[in-house]
Amino acid sequence: DGGITQSPKYLFRKEGQNVTLSCEQNLNHDAMYWYRQDPGQGLRLIYYSQIVNDFQKGDIAEGYSVSREKKESFPLTVTSAQKNPTAFYLCASMGLPNSPLHFGNGTRLTVT
Amino acid sequence: SQQGEEDPQALSIQEGENATMNCSYKTSINNLQWYRQNSGRGLVHLILIRSNEREKHSGRLRVTLDTSKKSSSLLITASRAADTASYFCATGASGNTGKLIFGQGTTLQVKP
Numbered sequence: 001d002g003g004i005t006q007s008p009k010y011l012f013r014k015e016g017q018n019v020t021l022s023c024e025q026n027l028n029h030d031a032m033y034w035y036r037q038d039p040g041q042g043l044r045l046i047y048y049s050q051i052v053n054d055f056q057k058g059d060i061a062e063g064y065s066v067s068r069e070k071k072e073s074f075p076l077t078v079t080s081a082q083k084n085p086t087a088f089y090l091c092a093s094m095g096l097p098n099s100p101l102h103f104g105n106g107t108r109l110t111v112t
Numbered sequence: 113s114q115q116g117e118e119d120p121q122a123l124s125i126q127e128g129e130n131a132t133m134n135c136s137y138k139t140s141i142n143n144l145q146w147y148r149q150n151s152g153r154g155l156v157h158l159i160l161i162r163s164n165e166r167e168k169h170s171g172r173l174r175v176t177l178d179t180s181k182k183s184s185s186l187l188i189t190a191s192r193a194a195d196t197a198s199y200f201c202a203t204g205a206s207g208n209t210g211k212l213i214f215g216q217g218t219t220l221q222v223k224p
Contacts, residue, residue: 035214041216042200043202099160101155101202101212105153
């Protein structure tokens with residue numbers, strides 16, 4: 001089945017450690033996105049990539065980094081510079097421009 | 113910055129009743145999309161309406177778009193307990209920016 005896989009589902013880290021969240025898609029989509037969701041809130045855009053080897057900052061990119069070396073993969077690193085990293089992270093992809101997003105099932109990150 | 117703002121934040125109805133959710137946005141858009149999210153899961157696309165469309169239907173869903181008022185509404189008719197979820201609007205900006213900005217969402221509870 002085609003889709004987006006985020007792993008792991010739950011992730012626990014100590015404060016001060018960098019952590020990388022995985023996102024893989026087999027939909028052959030060019031564009032991929034990372035969103036952050038806090039409890040009871042909407043989604044905020046962290047980074048997005050419209051093509052391999054290129055990405056743009058979203059509204060809350062500080063403390064995060066991404067890479068897009070392959071079309072299928074768009075990993076997100078939450079660095080120690082992110083002041084409040086505990087959140088639910090959602091990865092998504094888009095096929096044609098201005099078409100619907102396809103979402104993974106998210107990674108819940110807890111930093112203590 | 114959040115583009116879409118939803119109203120109400122929470123809605124509780126009885127099974128069989130209709131549910132209406134509203135979304136307002138600030139800038140010119142190419143399209144507006146509605147998504148559903150079950151607790152702890154990724155978002156699922158429901159319906160996309162383009163800026164030159166005024167109304168769209170999909171099963172029990174009806175979406176309207178008023179670009180002069182920069183607002184949209186989602187109507188779910190004959191609601192079911194399984195419709196219990198959070199619903200989000202998202203706007204795609206004019207031009208091919210690739211960005212999709214989400215609102216805060218409406219939490220719908222349908223009581224059996």
